[in-house]
Amino acid sequence: MGIGVLAITKGTFGATKLLFSPDEAKKLKVDLKRTPTYCEVCFWKCAGWVYKTSEGKIWKIIGNDEDQHSNGRFCPRGTGGVGMYYDEDRLKTPLIRVEERGKQVFREVSWDEALNYVAAKMKDISSKHGAESMALFTHGSGSTYFTNLLKAFGSSNIAEPSYAQCRGPRDEAFLATFGEEVYSPETTDIRDTKCLVLIGSHIGENMHNGQIQEMSDAIDKGVTIITVDPRFSTAAGKSKYWLPIKPSTDIALLLAWIHEIIYNDYYDKNYVEKYCNGFDKLKEHVLDFTPEWAYGITTISPDKIRKTAKEMANASPAVLIHPGRHVTWYGDDTQRVRAIAILNALLGSWGRRGGFYRPASYVVPSAKTPKYPEPKKAWTDAFPGKYPIASSPVSNALIDASIPENKPAYLIKGWIVNATNLISSIPDQANTLKAIQNLDLLVAVDTMPMEITGWADVVLPECTYLERYDMLRISPHRKPAIALRMPAAEPKSNTRSGYNIARGLAVKLGLENYFPFEKQEELLDWQLKQSGSSLEEMQRIGVKTKEREADDLYFAENENVAFSTDSGKIELYSKYIEQAGFDPLPKYTVHEEPSEGYYRLIYGRTPQHTFGRTSNNPNLTDLMHENTAWVNPKVSKAWGLVTGQYIWLKNQDGVISNFKIKVRVTERIRWDSVYMVHGFGHGQKQMKRCFGKGASDTQLITKVLTDPLMGGTGMRSNFVTFVTEKSEKEVAS
Amino acid sequence: MRYAMAVDTRKCVGCSDCVVACQTENNVPHGFCREWVVETMNGTYPQLEIEIRSERCNHCINAPCVRCCPTGASHFADGGIVLVEHNKCIGCGACIASCPYDARYPHPEGYVDKCTFCIHRIKIGLAPACAAVCPTKCIYFGDLDDLNSDVSVVLKKRKSKTLIPEAGTKPQLYFLI
Numbered sequence: 056m057g058i059g060v061l062a063i064t065k066g067t068f069g070a071t072k073l074l075f076s077p078d079e080a081k082k083l084k085v086d087l088k089r090t091p092t093y094c095e096v097c098f099w100k101c102a103g104w105v106y107k108t109s110e111g112k113i114w115k116i117i118g119n120d121e122d123q124h125s126n127g128r129f130c131p132r133g134t135g136g137v138g139m140y141y142d143e144d145r146l147k148t149p150l151i152r153v154e155e156r157g158k159q160v161f162r163e164v165s166w167d168e169a170l171n172y173v174a175a176k177m178k179d180i181s182s183k184h185g186a187e188s189m190a191l192f193t194h195g196s197g198s199t200y201f202t203n204l205l206k207a208f209g210s211s212n213i214a215e216p217s218y219a220q221c222r223g224p225r226d227e228a229f230l231a232t233f234g235e236e237v238y239s240p241e242t243t244d245i246r247d248t249k250c251l252v253l254i255g256s257h258i259g260e261n262m263h264n265g266q267i268q269e270m271s272d273a274i275d276k277g278v279t280i281i282t283v284d285p286r287f288s289t290a291a292g293k294s295k296y297w298l299p300i301k302p303s304t305d306i307a308l309l310l311a312w313i314h315e316i317i318y319n320d321y322y323d324k325n326y327v328e329k330y331c332n333g334f335d336k337l338k339e340h341v342l343d344f345t346p347e348w349a350y351g352i353t354t355i356s357p358d359k360i361r362k363t364a365k366e367m368a369n370a371s372p373a374v375l376i377h378p379g380r381h382v383t384w385y386g387d388d389t390q391r392v393r394a395i396a397i398l399n400a401l402l403g404s405w406g407r408r409g410g411f412y413r414p415a416s417y418v419v420p421s422a423k424t425p426k427y428p429e430p431k432k433a434w435t436d437a438f439p440g441k442y443p444i445a446s447s448p449v450s451n452a453l454i455d456a457s458i459p460e461n462k463p464a465y466l467i468k469g470w471i472v473n474a475t476n477l478i479s480s481i482p483d484q485a486n487t488l489k490a491i492q493n494l495d496l497l498v499a500v501d502t503m504p505m506e507i508t509g510w511a512d513v514v515l516p517e518c519t520y521l522e523r524y525d526m527l528r529i530s531p532h533r534k535p536a537i538a539l540r541m542p543a544a545e546p547k548s549n550t551r552s553g554y555n556i557a558r559g560l561a562v563k564l565g566l567e568n569y570f571p572f573e574k575q576e577e578l579l580d581w582q583l584k585q586s587g588s589s590l591e592e593m594q595r596i597g598v599k600t601k602e603r604e605a606d607d608l609y610f611a612e613n614e615n616v617a618f619s620t621d622s623g624k625i626e627l628y629s630k631y632i633e634q635a636g637f638d639p640l641p642k643y644t645v646h647e648e649p650s651e652g653y654y655r656l657i658y659g660r661t662p663q664h665t666f667g668r669t670s671n672n673p674n675l676t677d678l679m680h681e682n683t684a685w686v687n688p689k690v691s692k693a694w695g696l697v698t699g700q701y702i703w704l705k706n707q708d709g710v711i712s713n714f715k716i717k718v719r720v721t722e723r724i725r726w727d728s729v730y731m732v733h734g735f736g737h738g739q740k741q742m743k744r745c746f747g748k749g750a751s752d753t754q755l756i757t758k759v760l761t762d763p764l765m766g767g768t769g770m771r772s773n774f775v776t777f778v779t780e781k782s783e784k785e786v787a788s
Numbered sequence: 789m790r791y792a793m794a795v796d797t798r799k800c801v802g803c804s805d806c807v808v809a810c811q812t813e814n815n816v817p818h819g820f821c822r823e824w825v826v827e828t829m830n831g832t833y834p835q836l837e838i839e840i841r842s843e844r845c846n847h848c849i850n851a852p853c854v855r856c857c858p859t860g861a862s863h864f865a866d867g868g869i870v871l872v873e874h875n876k877c878i879g880c881g882a883c884i885a886s887c888p889y890d891a892r893y894p895h896p897e898g899y900v901d902k903c904t905f906c907i908h909r910i911k912i913g914l915a916p917a918c919a920a921v922c923p924t925k926c927i928y929f930g931d932l933d934d935l936n937s938d939v940s941v942v943l944k945k946r947k948s949k950t951l952i953p954e955a956g957t958k959p960q961l962y963f964l965i
Contacts, residue, residue: 115812117921128923131805137812259801264923271799271924289801292838299834662803674811677818678804687833722833 091119091597093528093538095196095520096132096139097665098217098239099264100528101125102598103133105521105543113140113521113543121598123265123532124240130262131663131678138674139502139519140544144742146504146516147548161514166551166559173513174563176496177208180469186210187432188468189496190453194475196525196540197500197517197553200570201473204557206427207569212434212467214450216480224767225382227444228392231629233405234619237378238414238531245269248409250370252281252363254305254395256379259289262662263380279370281363283308285657286685286730287723296363302655302728302771303385303646304353309394310643311349312364314341316401321368323403330616331400333628333639340640352643371402373409381660386760386769389444390641393629397641400625406610413610414531415603420585422578424569437463442766443635449766451481451759457490469496473553474517478506479667479734482756482770500556503671504741515556518546524554524575527582527593533608536600537586539579539593637764646760646772653707653774654690654729658752667734670745681749683719685730691720694777703778704729706755711778713738716750729775790932791867791905793919794939794948794962795842799926802827802840806918806927810844813906813917820893822903823918839965842918842927845870845891845903846951846959853883853892861899867931868960869907874899888955905929932960 088111089104102122108114116136120127129136149169150161164172180188186209191201193215202213218226226236237243245251246269258266270278270290280294283305291297300308316322317338327334346357367374376398382388404410434448435441437456442449454477456463457470470491481487491497491510499511508514521543528538546552551559558570572578580590588599610616620626633639649655663678664670684704686696696702701715714736724730735749760769802825810822823844830837847870854862854870861876862883872883872892877899884892884900895901906916910929914920919927930937935944939962948962 115809128921128925129805129809130923131803131808134805134812134921135808259803262803262923267801267803267923268925271801271926274799287834287836287838289838289840292836292840293798293801297834297836662801662805663808673818674808677811677821678808721829722831722836723829723838725833 090541090543091538091594092116092520092540092543094129094133094136095525096136096669097262098195099124099130100530100538101129101133101264102528102538103129104597107543113137119538119597121596121600122538123534123536123600124530125264126268128264128268130264130267132262132665132669132675133264135663135669135672135674135678136521138672139669140521140547142503142671142673144504144671144744145502145519145547146508146514146550148516149549150514152512166549169513169515170559170563173496173498174560176512177469177564180495181209184466184468185431186428187212187430188466189471190214190457190467190469191471191473192216192450192453192475192477193471193473196520197473197557199526200554200557201471201500203424203569204561204566205471207561207566208564209428209430211430212448212453214434214448214453216450216475216477218447219445219449219451219766220383220480220482220768220770221381223383223445223447223449223765224388224762225378225380225392227446227765228389228396229378230446231444231620231631232393232396232400232626237411240265240530240532241378241380242411242414242531243375243377244409244412245375246272248273248278248370248373248375250279250281250367250374252283252367252374252376253290254283254309254377254379255384256377257284257288257290257659258377259293260662261380261660279366281366285725285728286659288659296359296366298355298359298363299725301352301354301725302657304643306387306391306394306641307344307349307352307643308355308360309391309398310341310344310641311346311360312367313337313394313398313401314344315346315361315364316368316398317341319364319368321364321371322401323371326372326403327401329613330618330625331627332622332624333626336628337397337640367398367402370409372404372407374402374404375399375410376402376404383762383767384769384771385646386762386767386772387644388762388767388769389764390638393632394641397627400627405625406616408609412533412608415533415535416531417529417535417537417599417601418586419527419529419537419582422571422581424571432465437465437467439464442764444632445765451761451768452766454481454487454490457493458486459493466493468494469498470494471498471500472507472511473500474502476501476505476507476667478510479751479753482753482759482768484754485757500553502550503668504739505667506737506739509739516548516550517553517556518550522546522550523552524579525552527579534600534603536598537588537593538598539590541594632764635764649727649774650707653776654727655771656704656706656752656755656773656775657728657730657771658733659730661732664732664734667737670734670737670748671742673744676744680744681717682732682735683717684750685719685721685724687724687726688720688722689726691718694779696720696777696779700779704750704755704775705778706757707774708757710755710757712736712750712754714747714750789867790960791847791869791910792930792932792939792943792960792962793844793905793916794928794942794964796924796926796928796942796946796964797839797841798964799924800825800840800842801924803923805921805923806842809917809921810903813909814904816901817896820895820901822893822901841963842922843889843951844918844961846889846957846961847903847905849958849960850956852886852888852957856882856886858882865907869905870902871904871907872900872902874901888952888957889959
């Protein structure tokens, strides 16, 4: 190596000064062409650079140092995002379902034929049943375009499973309490927190990049982490306290903490007095919820409950009881997250350093389009009065409204499903399939032949994020910022970007006025020029960050804050929820327990994969290609199970997993639960690498506890047992 | 100059980002890796401890792989980095057998491959790909002879250990505990 050209200086190694000539740099190929992108492997949307080889082949993806989401460091899924592009099992051309000799098959068609087919069917549904009988299920960046299309078509039935299958209860609970949600990326000020409390949130296994980075910074600064989880998660391994709670009893623990914090005068009196409403009612409500009371429910000792309450109080207001993200567990989830929100309010962490910061957004104008037609019916009209506080359409309600037996006030007859594999993302698969059987049209837009595409009438293959422009990323953060995604390569095969697909459909439907720019880059350039930049500049820098207009990341001392609640204050006691007909203060409710020989099925994330979306990615299957069933040694002994042994799981309704799963015997899980990573056990043969690898938790989630407040599907409500012999499985099925 | 790496086991979450970043950076074929993640657990429920380590070649001062290489393909580069010269390597596998850390793999193209500390990157002042990508910033890299380098500073400040020190290889991959 050329020793003379290198000088290592102190400080961050990456910032070391270079002492070589530009010619040497060229020889070393450091000047490779790079294009900006933001990641689409998960919802964190980290901005980075796609590097290409001298032959112009996509080589690697590296974080953009200016990006607040990634700070220049991508996560394993983002780094492995190249595999999404290279995956040879990708969808390649539009497909239409046809019947040949009594057998249903897909026929490869041109884009023109596919779009004509979809447009004709949509018009047909609209004339027979009304435009609102078309629904959209969507996830990710393409949502903007298909939402625009559906609204222009006359339907507001647009649901993201990320609401009712994931973060919905959290958003509603924080809206009810603080008048504001926690956004994405969450406004959690983890980097400066002194006490981080994780309620089932497994940061480090869920790879929410910015949060992991900040948790790591906080560890360096000596943070106290308290992890509440029936499983010894990675985060539990970094924690001062692990509270191995009995599943489904979190609200009891939270109420006991609230009790401790109020009755020991640990709460932030000035903050509560100035900003909060309903303290006295809360105090009265939690009077009997002592640590001793909670002990009998949660199995967490009173001593530990007291100690951890004191830890939180000591750190206040730099304490963060994390709101979580996937919180649809037991059907009383809004109430559980309400208890979390209340705890944060009592400790004065909302709007304070080390608690929750105030986000700032970059303002970019939208294209001028005609007014949308007023939909004749909204999703709420299908089942009037159901899920009264849901602020977004509920995916499972739209599915239920597609089934005539449910007697909805009107029937949904057509679905566009964009970038979400409903078979894997929505629990109770039988219900979803029943709804599909009643549809006149199912269009699936995806990059991969996911299970949902197998049920579609029309499959529209989208190119990956590495081959397309998309809308600017304008997520709120500490500083206002935008990020650009541009293609690093031409779309592979006969695939198209989501924008082109949605616009193509709009043209066929006579709705092109709603997509005034033929090419997305024209729209981007227009938007950017309106807001002090340009496409050319963004192509060069990828991310543009502005300073905040005011120094208001946190509340100023004694600031008069107007909260967007009915009372203008933080609502400890929620009149809003009371008016909707539910408990204004969270209560603990008893949940069903597993019968003998059954164990509660708990699922979670792994840092190498995003849901079931990445299961076939060659780079990521290389890191993890199947999930395992975590079983406590006490349980494995009783069943004679050993690590590495393949078994099947059977749930309380007799459903046996289609595929076998490896046992992992570990002390890291309670004896009353079995844990598995979500997103495996794919049954679509076209995805060759992941077909039949591991088991699908979704398949085993047949019992759903729906949150009556907002429609969230509680999914930790199922119990499994072990099937060890294949013959036993065959007999049962 | 003496290059070394320290991995903070208190921060590492075992996400394998280092593994995949190394694979893409160095065009490691699917099915192989130059680095890997190890998780060890001690205790019984509920008194548990886990240690997570991002592991790779230890770039030993007394490297058995260099000693046993019949062709001289395995050698020390500047800063003590243990490298394999692909052209000289006959793929005999003696080095693979001699390595107590199992840090080498037979590349399908017929030579033995391993971690290079991303020498091509450090030559131009960049951190190795694993250290540059790690979301937890748990990988510290630098020159032990420079007392102000990241790795020197963190090793001075924190307790650390090496793996299989009894093998006498003087490994230069440290784990902060």
